Amino acid sequence: MGNELTKRKCLNWMKNRKSQGQPDLFGMAEIKHLGAGVAIILAIGLVLACRFPFLNGSRPKVTVEDPEISKIIRETPCGSYGRGIAAETIFRDLGAKTVRHRFERAENIVAQLGNGDEEIIVGAHYDKTTLGCGAIDNWTGISLLSGLYRRAKGFEKSDKKFTFVAFGNEEKGLWGSTAMVESIGAKGKRPCAMVNLDSFGFESVWALESASSRKMLMLASDLERSRGGSFSIRNYRGATSDSKPFAEAGIPAITFSGLGVDWRKYLHKEEDRVSAVDTKLVSENLDFLSEFLEMLNKTDCESLL
Numbered sequence: 627m628g629n630e631l632t633k634r635k636c637l638n639w640m641k642n643r644k645s646q647g648q649p650d651l652f653g654m655a656e657i658k659h660l661g662a663g664v665a666i667i668l669a670i671g672l673v674l675a676c677r678f679p680f681l682n683g684s685r686p687k688v689t690v691e692d693p694e695i696s697k698i699i700r701e702t703p704c705g706s707y708g709r710g711i712a713a714e715t716i717f718r719d720l721g722a723k724t725v726r727h728r729f730e731r732a733e734n735i736v737a738q739l740g741n742g743d744e745e746i747i748v749g750a751h752y753d754k755t756t757l758g759c760g761a762i763d764n765w766t767g768i769s770l771l772s773g774l775y776r777r778a779k780g781f782e783k784s785d786k787k788f789t790f791v792a793f794g795n796e797e798k799g800l801w802g803s804t805a806m807v808e809s810i811g812a813k814g815k816r817p818c819a820m821v822n823l824d825s826f827g828f829e830s831v832w833a834l835e836s837a838s839s840r841k842m843l844m845l846a847s848d849l850e851r852s853r854g855g856s857f858s859i860r861n862y863r864g865a866t867s868d869s870k871p872f873a874e875a876g877i878p879a880i881t882f883s884g885l886g887v888d889w890r891k892y893l894h895k896e897e898d899r900v901s902a903v904d905t906k907l908v909s910e911n912l913d914f915l916s917e918f919l920e921m922l923n924k925t926d927c928e929s930l931l
Contacts, residue, residue, distance in 0.1 A: 692909040694776070698769040699827075699908065702900050704759035710735060713752040713792040716772050722790075727809070732794035732802035739778050740787035744927050745815075747789045748774055748919065749803065749868055750823040751796030758898030766884070766908055767823040768792060770915060777916040781923050786818065788919075793868050796824075803868035807875050818927035819878040821919065822869035825893065826884030827903035831914045832858035834881040837870040841930050842880035849918055878930040882918075884911045 703712045714724050714735045722737035735752070750767030754760025775790050793802035803822075810816065819842065824834075833846055843859055850857035869879035884907065885893070892898050 690909070691906045692773060692912055695769045695773050695909050695912060696905040698772060699761060699766060699903055699905050700900060702759055702761040702765040704761075706754060706756070706760075709752045709754065709760070710792070710794060713768050716768065717775065717790070717792075720772060720775055722775060727806070729802070729805035729809075731798070732805055734794055734802045734806060735792040737775065737790045738787060739775065739790070740783070742785040742787040744786045745789055745817040746786055746919070746922055747791060747806075747817050747820040747872070748823070749791040749793050749820065751793040751802065751868055753793075753795055753797050753802075754898075755797050755894045757894055758892075758896050759900060760898060761900040761903055762827055762885075762892050762898045763825045763894070764796070764823075766826040766903060769908065770823050770826060770912055773912045774916055774919055777912075778919060778923075781920055784923050786923050789817075796868050800866065800868055800871055804871045807871040807877070810877075811875065816875075817872075817877055819922055819930055820869055820872040820880075821915075821922070822867055822872075822879065822881040823915070824867045824881055824883050825889075826908050826911050827905070828886030828889070828907065829884050830855075830858075830907075831882050831884055831911050832860055834865060834867060834869075834883060835859050835861045836865060837867045837873060838880040839873050839878045839930070842878050845921065845925070845930075846880060846882075846918060849921055850914070853914070853917075876931075882911075882915060884908065 698716060703709050710726075710733055714726070717724050717735070717737045722739075725736045727734045727736055748771060750771040751764050752768055754763065759765075771790055771792065775788075778788050791802075791806065793806070795801035796803065821842075822837070831846075833843055835843065838859075847857040847859070867881040867883075869881040872879035892902055
């Protein structure tokens, strides 16, 4: 999206100069004191930057909309009742064996891939507030959770196993994720890392600092740098999500989101509707998140502590 915008801006600038009767289309008059040779080289550079903006340091994005992601978002269950069943059905349709973990105040839907000794938990809450459809918050997260399950099937085998969790009752106080952390403590086997997905469809992926571990944030930043971009880490007063209980228990954790700066217009409001979600952008988010998960799959767990 950013590359295409850069290209349009460059080309429009050149067209405007021509339409205004300025024959020095590439601004050579402004740099003629540098010499004709330098001016020509700079002009060629401008053309290349406009036609191929990724030469400026960011690679082109060629994301194709993921039809499964779009379908799941379009079919968001807008009522509070039955969302857990709907989330479980999505995973069963992918061939996953699901298990319901029932706790006093929440029910989590769990599916696993692999049988390694080190565990990576990937989660997204399926519940919603009383307002709106809950498409943004957080059926977009559920759609990405299923997309990551599909892609993780193709990861190189390692000593890791992936546990995909659809959390219940996040909106009431992180009840599902808190219950899972407490059950992990009782077993004594601590996971390698936890990745949480919460509300997408407006921007590129960013991370919520207050609910994330420092080294997980660094890993996400390193990944985006390798992709030619810079990673955004944000804080919002009072904001929290399902990675928080894991991080507080000393488990490396991170919350990813794709909300925009106008998130207050949609979150926990009637405006939280399917029509507000950019499904192609969610597919783009999936590309980054799957790369992050694959990076975790190859990362030494001790290095995250």
